[in-house]
Structure formats: C-alpha cells, structure tokens
Amino acid sequence: MKTSAISVKIDPKVKHAAQKVANELGFSLSDVVNASLKNLVRSKTISYSLLEPSPLLKRAIKASQREQERGELFGPFGNVKDLMKSLES
Numbered sequence: 001m002k003t004s005a006i007s008v009k010i011d012p013k014v015k016h017a018a019q020k021v022a023n024e025l026g027f028s029l030s031d032v033v034n035a036s037l038k039n040l041v042r043s044k045t046i047s048y049s050l051l052e053p054s055p056l057l058k059r060a061i062k063a064s065q066r067e068q069e070r071g072e073l074f075g076p077f078g079n080v081k082d083l084m085k086s087l088e089s
Contacts, residue, residue, distance in 0.1 A: 008033075 019029045040046060053061065067073050077083040 022029050022032045074086050077086065
C-alpha cells in the first residue's frame with residue numbers, strides 16, 4: 001500500500017494522551033488517524049461519541065427530573081393505545 005505523509009498541528013499534551021490510549025488499545029496513532037479519515041471518506045460525516053453529556057443535555061435531564069418529582073411527567077406506557085389516550089386528553 002502506498003502511503004502519504006500529512007502534518008497536523010496539535011497540542012503536545014493531546015498527542016501524548018492520544019498515543020497512550022491508542023497504544024493501550026493496541027493501535028498506533030497513525031492507525032487511528034487512518035481509520036478516522038477512511039470513515040470520513042466512506043460516510044461523509046464526522047462523528048464523535050461523547051461520554052460526558054453536553055451542558056444542554058445536563059440541563060434537560062435536570063429539568064425532566066424536576067418535572068418527574070412534581071408529578072408532571074406521563075408514562076411509561078405499556079402500549080401505543082395508552083400513549084395515544086394520554087396525548088388526546
């Protein structure tokens with residue numbers, strides 16, 4: 001396979017941490033970058049999984065919990081019929 005070199009400017013701490021994680025998973029940083037670029041080409045999307053909810057999601061979760069505590073939430077529903085009945089009332 002022919003290869004081509006690219007140069008990327010990145011925070012040295014991030015590079016070191018990424019190399020450590022990649023190595024722990026049995027990959028080189030080059031493997032990770034190659035897989036990411038191949039996925040970009042194949043899917044034409046950029047996706048990242050976030051382990052920490054965003055601030056917006058955290059606020060929405062807290063608001064939902066407060067609604068539940070006040071008895072303002074509906075459900076769970078055992079079937080669609082019960083859900084529709086709730087929505088119509």
